[in-house]
Amino acid sequence: MVALVIALALFFDFTNGFHDTANAMATPIATGAIKPKTAVTLAAILNLVGAFLSTEVAKTVSGGIIREGSDGVQITPDIIFAGLMGAILWNMITWLKGLPSSSSHALFGGLIGAAIAGIGFNSINLEGLLQKVILPAIFAPLIAGIVAYVCTRLAYLLTSRHDPETGSKLTQKRGGFRTGQIFTSSLVALAHGTNDAQKTMGIITLVLIAAGTQETGSGPQFWVIAACAFAIAIGTYAGGWRIIRTMGAGLTEVKPAQGFAAETSTASAILASSHLGFALSTTQVASGSVIGSGMGRRGTSVRWSMVGKIALGWLFTLPAAGLVGALTALLVKTGVIGVLIAAVAGTSAVLFMFFYSRKSAVGHHNAIEVEEAGQAVRFAKKKARARARAHAKAKAEADAKAAASRNAPPEAESDTVTTKDVQR
Amino acid sequence: MKWLELVTVAGATLASAVTVVVLYSLGVRLTAIAGDAQASPGFKKSLAYVCFGLCGVAVLFGLYLIIPYFSG
DSSP, X not given: OHHHHHHHHHHHHHHHHHHHHHHHHHHHHHHTSSOHHHHHHHHHHHHHHHHHHOOXXXXXXXXXXXXXXXXXXXXXXXXXXXXXXXXXXXXXXXXXXXXXXXXXXXXXXXXXXXXXXXXXXXXXXXXXXIIIIIHHHHHHHHHXXXXXXXXXXXXXXXXXXXOTTTOXXXXXXXXXXXXXXXXXXXXXXXXXXXXXXXXXXXXXHHHHHHHTSSOTTOOOOHHHHHHHHHHHHHHHHHXXXXXXXXXXXXXXXXXXXXXXXXXXXXXXXXXXXXXHTOOOOHHHXXXXXXHHHHHHSTTOOOOHHHHHHHHHHHHHHHHHHHHXXXXXXXXXXXXXXXXXXXXXXXXXXXXXXXXXXXXXXXXXXXXXXXXXXXXXXXXXXXXXXHHHHHHHHHHHHHSOHHHHHHHHHHHHHHHHHHHHHHHO | OOHXXXXXXXXXXXXXXHHHHHHXXXXXXXXXXXXXXXXXXXXXXXXHHXXXXXXXXXXXXXXXXXXXXXXX
16 A cells, blocks of 8 residues: 555646646746756656655645644545545646646545545645635635736836837837746746745655555655655656647637746746745636736737636536545545455546547647747747738729739738848 | 745736846847937947846846756
């Protein structure tokens, strides 16, 4: 059982890694600041480093949501096993759907379900649940969204330049924001490594202590730290491309200044929350930032249907993971055979989802269609199109309509080249 | 309920993000101004670098917060 739980915990760490790559790296990939492969490599390295940096182990698995400890219930490896099962399955489902959802909330949900089924309803600390899960889920995207909105407006306000006489636009060099994006997104990745790898370390250590192979109150052993660090790094490197696509292109179109504003808001919110005592979920903060920045930039729209899907996903995180956790806990209660059935069913479900995903593979090559050249041209196209339209209008007034439509395409072509040159 | 903490976090997030974004945007703007054909692009350019440098300091502060070795 202990070995099984450790294997499952490491796999959860892996899903956590590839689920959360998007938080840090979706917007820089979308703006073309970093190439997709480089981005996930960078995130993986930072996660690895982050995991080794922070080895402080949590005192409780659930962080106060389940009444643990001397005056409460004892969380057994069985419950942790069931909880992890729920969390992993929910992570896989949301990944398949390309929905960014909080891995830690999935874990909480799984544990809560397992505890209710395994011990009883009174094992749940409702106030802790409200304070640690439900309120942050409402406020994290709200705070991040508002901050990102303000930042995006400011960034565009400060960099917009018009010629005072002609009123035409001057060079703005907003591409310069891409360099900044690399730094802010790296901060997010590093913070993720220090926070999330630690959760798995805590679980494994607590299981080892419960099994009696480790002294009470001691920190995680080195092999645990290393295994967790590599699990999360490999997961990050595998890259949840489906979620990256959602965050980078599905919610709204992201431009460098906007992406920088969103990343800065995410990084600030995560750092502030982890140091001022109100824990916010990285995923929810990052999603909120992207939505807020999308609202802040003029000429873009937020795809609210996608936002709705994500919100629905968050709403279901706790109950769905909890349900799987509860079912697993009931199976485990029946004895060794139940554990085997649960393990086999869980593995086959994960394998099924994996093979199902192969049918429409999303990888670094097609997650977001932004290539160096393609991006510059696409950037220019809009202006070129606007200009071509203006040209065509002027021509149409003077000449016959047929002549205008014949002239427009080459006009657009040359404009594309000039605007591209200006931007370089 | 930890409302005070919530407000603190929101405030700190807003303040720090706005500071960094304003600094970086000023840097970008100054770079753009320096790029125009002007009499003294050197001064603007160095001002831009000061802005970027301050952002770098902010990033370093972020690192200081992230790495537990520093914060005790």
